[in-house]
Amino acid sequence: MxxxxxxxxxxxxxxxxxxxxYHGDTEIVSRRVEGDLxxxxxxxxxxxxxxxxxxxxxxxxxxxxxxxxxxxxxxxxxxxxxxxxxxxxxxxxxxxxxxxxxxxxxxxxxxxxxxxxxxxxxxxxxxxxxxxxxxxxxxxxxxxxxxxxxxxxxxxxxxxxxxxxxxxxxxxxxxxxxxxxxxxxxxxxxxxxxxxxxxYSHRSTVLHAYASALPDVMNLSARDCVLPVVPMFHVNAWGIPYAAALVGCKLVLPGPALDGASLFASMDAEAVTFAAGVPTIWLGLLGQMQREGRKPAALRSVLIGGAAAPAAMISAFQDGFGVEVRHAWGMTEMSPLGTVCTLKNKHLGLGPEQRMAVQVKQGRPLFGVDLRVVDGQGRDLPWDGASMGDLQVRGPWILRDYYRSGQPSPLRDGWFPTGDVVTVDPDGYVQIVDRTKDVIKSGGEWISSIEIENIAMAHPAVAMAACIAMPDAKWDERPLLVVVTKPQTEVSREELLAFYEGKVAKWWVPDDVRFIDAIPLGATGKIQKNKLRQQLLAAQC
Missing domain, CATH: 3.40.50.12780 (ANL, N-terminal domain)
Known part of the structure; x- marks a missing residue:
């Protein structure tokens, strides 16, 4: 029936x-390419x-x-x-x-x-x-x-x-x-x-908009003012143009003005309560907030995705300025949201270090996203927060086939392989250990380049860090830390390597540190590790 x-x-x-x-007079404010508002x-x-x-x-x-x-x-x-x-x-x-x-x-x-x-x-x-x-x-x-x-x-x-x-x-x-x-x-x-x-389809897009507006995701309502720093050409600005209309919130569109000072001014003037973007963008905004000695007046929370958000960045927003950070993960193939790290009640009473250990994870799935972690033979691995395996997903806004690919569907038994190596804890919080193509395998054991990078980013002299695998005759691969330092700061190789003591296993500590002027970034603000590796290998020749 x-x-x-x-x-x-x-x-x-x-x-x-x-x-x-129902929200016809709610404003859409844009910084035009012509320069005016x-x-x-x-x-x-x-x-x-x-x-x-x-x-x-x-x-x-x-x-x-x-x-x-x-x-x-x-x-x-x-x-x-x-x-x-x-x-x-x-x-x-x-x-x-x-x-x-x-x-x-x-x-x-x-x-x-x-x-x-x-x-x-x-x-x-x-x-x-x-x-x-x-x-x-x-x-x-x-x-x-x-x-x-x-x-x-x-x-x-x-x-x-x-x-x-x-x-x-x-x-x-x-x-x-x-x-x-x-x-x-x-x-x-x-x-x-x-x-x-x-x-994408109309159905997948609207369902994604519903889910992304939920309290444990972006937590949007008609009372909010949202500024998507993430570009509208990057996975439809993570669905914000649709979710904003769904709830009727004010929308502030920054145009090409994505530097820290411009973002701060727009957020402050328009009473922005929520913003979303990749970590490299937030470095500029945080720098401006530190220069101003305050946050944009109404800013309540930010969503950070596209790459792992270092604990130092999360702490700078939350402890320094009282701005909640929600860590998110997704893919173009997922419309893109898959998980968001919103704390549960039981986490609120934890000490700062224990709470941060949860917040650096990519979070738990939205309703509509199902996930599993499998080993190399496709067998399910336990959700114990320790077992590392390949993440696979399925759901109503997740890709079935690529457009005009001429190839078979990428699905495996109905699941989409994300290319991420992860652990999942008993509460369903995903922590990305690495991309399959970036994970460092040393002596047959995995080393998480993301964790190595996040520790380096906590050092006060480090502006940006990347960890890449370099060939090694004995261990096959060993981690190399590549660093861009903050202006008017100095730090030695020895000091940075010592910074890892007590934070990771000794064999995880990078073998060396290279200091460079700039780390290559891709079209969406992600570190281009392949290009960086090629540059460093070429420099050795």
Whole structure:
């Protein structure tokens, strides 16, 4: 016997309609690439998104066809999120930090028929347009007068976004799309070969938005003001543009101004209560907070993901400024949230060191994410906080197949292999020991590069640290610590190695320390260990 409930599909258009109807006057504040501050509302976004949908009809883009975007976090990009997906097309967010060759390859692989871009990225468009014959419409996210002669020459027929919208009205009814229809497309960073496309559905996106707003995840409500530092081109800003509309909270979009001083000023002026981003970004904000001697006035909590958050960073936010830190983990293939480290009641009475031992973990799963840890033969390992194995996941917003891969599904018995080596404690808190490709195997035993890095980051002279495996004749691999020091500080190799005493087993202590000016970072702010290893090996030759 079936239940007697109404059937209404889960659609992205439903999120912006809800926000416009019940939170229509709530602000969306954007730092524009033009340099000024722009203010609109959910009602304004809904109206312009409908005009965009009509403009795409006029351009001849059909349901299911892809429109790419190369844009910062701003109101126009936010309108694309809803105008493109809500009308049945697929929004393909491109990472402008990739090499132009990769960008051109991804555009072609995705089969984008149109591409919208901020004028900041006009040089990229000029470099790749001739290599992307499938793109019929290039749309500059600006007024017509802002399009440069150089761009018009390189990309004949380039369109102005504002002109497109000006020619349409907002008398538009969102189509009743099947909830399993494709809504948006993101590509992995391509650190192990060509980037891979992950194609999300309306259903997966809305379910992810519901889960991410929960109290034990981002804890969002209409009373919040949210600033996603994580780019809207990086796994849909971790779903924040959807979760914000779902709860109707104020949204502050920082545009290209991601330095510590700019973020501090925006958070302070707009009464931001919650922000999300990768560790490298928070270093800049923390530095500004320390210079100011205070936090942005309303800031309550931050979500840190994309890479492991060192204990020193968590402590600096919490103990220094009273800002709660929630550690998170996920993947492009997971929409992206998988786990968030929110403490339980039983943790609140622990001493500082015991509590921090929980907070440095990546956390426990959201409802909707199931996980298991297996050994090399695929056998389940116990959740005892010590047994290390490969993490596998499944759930309604987790990838089944890569887009146009031409390869068999990556699933193993219905589970997606994440490529992470982890432990899980009896409460379900995941701690990532390493990426499978980065774990150091010395004498047949694993060493966690993440733990080595986190200890180094606790030293007052260390600004950034990376631990990589280097070949060793006796042990196969040994850890090497690579460090960037803070300005006007000094620390010796011997002092750093001594810093590990009593913190890890002696055989985990790195064999050596290299001091360099900068550690290479990838397009999403993660340390590029392969590139770093190549640089160091080349320097030895």
């Amino acid at each position: 079936n239940g007697l409930m109404q059937e209404h599909g889960l659609r992205i258009s439903g999120l912006i309609e809800f926000a416009a109807r 722009h203010r609109t509302t959910y009602a304004g976004v809904n109206s312009r998104a409908k005009r965009l949908a009509r403009a795409l009809d006029a351009l001849g883009l059909q349901a299911g066809e892809r429109l790419g975007s190369l844009a910062w976090n701003g109101y126009r990009h936010f309108e694309l999120y809803y105008g493109v997906s809500g009308s049945g097309r697929v929004l393909h967010t491109l990472n402008p930090r990739l090499h132009p060759d990769q960008i051109a390859w991804i555009i072609q692989h995705a089969g984008d028929r149109a591409l919208a871009f901020d004028m900041t990225f006009a040089p990229i468009i000029q470099a790749v347009a001739s290599r992307c014959p499938a793109v019929e419409h290039w749309i500059a996210l600006c007024e017509a007068g802002a399009i440069t002669p150089e761009l018009r020459q390189a990309v004949p027929g380039v369109l102005s976004y504002e002109d497109l919208l000006a020619g349409q009205d907002d008398h538009y009814v969102w189509p009743e799309i099947d909830e399993n229809a494709a809504s948006s497309l993101c590509y992995t960073s391509g650190t192990t070969g060509d980037p891979k496309g992950v194609l």
